Amino acid sequence: MSVLGVTAPSQLPPVWDELITGLTVGMLLTDERGQVLATNDVAADLMQLAKSDLLTGNRPSGWTVRDDTGAPMPDWADLAGQVLRAGSPLSTPMVIERTGQPRTRIWADYHAVEVQGRRRVLILLQSVHTDVSHSRGLRDPLTGLPGRVLLLDRLEQSLVRARTRGTLSTLVLVDVHRLADFNGEHGFDRGDELLTTLAARLREGLSDEYTVARFGGDEFAVVAEHPNGAGEQIAEHARELASWPMRIGRRRVQPALRVSWVTTDGQASVHSVLSRAEQQLAR
Template sequence: MSVLHVTEPAQLAPEWDELISGLNIGVLLTDERGQVLATNDVAAELMQLSRTDLLTGARPAGWQVRDDTGAPMPDWAELAGQVLRAGSSLSIPLVIARSGQPLSRIWADYHAVRVQGRSRVLVVLQSVHTDVSHSHGLLDPLTGLPGRVLLLDRLEQSLVRARSRGMLTTLVLVDVNRLVEFNAEFGFDRGDDLLRTLADRLREGLSDEYTVARYGGDEFAVVAEHPSGAGEEIAVQVREVAGWPVRVGRRSVRPGLRVSWVTTDGHASVHTVLARAEQQLQYGGRR
């Protein structure tokens, strides 16, 4: 969704309520500061709040919203500002919890809209089902890891947290070198097995707080947050986890890997961070 023109709900409350009350998805309309201007009962139920709480900003004791890695989400003002600045949609998986106990998991789709000439954010909420991630195109079907779209969302969120909390974000790219030659020698099925093996190693061998994603056909990405350092230790760990030999038939083959990394305090853009990491890979990476 790019630009949608609707009438300010405060002026046509009955029409707005009639429009959204019968929907089976949650709807929120917020201003640029994240203040909820209008909502429906489905949104309140998914968020484990009352409509009054949503509209006033009140939250019960212990109520929390986190991403699906368990990390606290940026506040709604930050997300609204991000969507409006970018002028594009943003899809984020959310976990609603109270006193640390998960209550519901939902997808939140943020869209920049125009309401009587004013910038607003329309948030569509849906309950998470087993196929939601795939239908959103966010999970890689081969490895089950987050795909490129979700990686960009996660990296953007990490940069926001780094800026606001004085932390660092490191992006590590891992290129499976000579995958074409591997496929030619052993077949595409073996090549797929290799990618799945590397994905499992990265997912299981690294911290649960890291985001591991499939960035491209023969590339993986890892996003990590840390208080200090240059990120080299994280890159070394990634290489060690992924670099063990792989059994191919009766042979033991060590995957050829190129690794690059970029560490930032969050003031670089997503595309700047990715471009720097890709440039390092292009010039040979760090073997």
């Protein structure tokens, strides 16, 4: 997760400093590019950084932030843009590691707000001392599909069932290739329309027993359980559903897709299954 550096102090009223200093939770206020405009000591402590590091984007050697599986977190700019476009809150866990320091687990809640007439993202950080509850109903605000957190939970449950029942679990990743170029040419609203159309096709076209989730900004994921065989048929079905031409605005668009799949008997970890699927996707 990177944060763009700021070239000048944020111009916020002094009341902001008074307000956020007294909070018992960590607070970050960012713009649409992920630049941190204001923060407090609690946020700095949770992130294991100095306040100046948060404001300038400096990250010391040995400092990393990942999700619960060990995978790198999406960029703050991507998350901020998603929250502002959707206008809905987003929640995600983070794991902070720094050389010589104990690992910290944090729950981050992203909210679209307006400050001095400008759209901003307010991020509230809280320490997680026990396993994050899976009953929060976390959904991707744009597509309505399960988000990254629920996907990881469903994948873990699928692997457990595969081990105990002697079945198989398949993870399919569907990547919308060059989505950034599409957004640049047609605008983010059209890009969001493309993603919501793909989400509806996958959810309606695949078995109700499968989990269809939004894994990242341009990736969808499918978790499927089956008694035998490989996951190739499931992956090809997902590719077929997602690759149909669609009408976006006045244009006829055929999405460019990359698809990968991994089938396991449940003996692999969530992190290893995800890593292998992403490696195959990159190739």
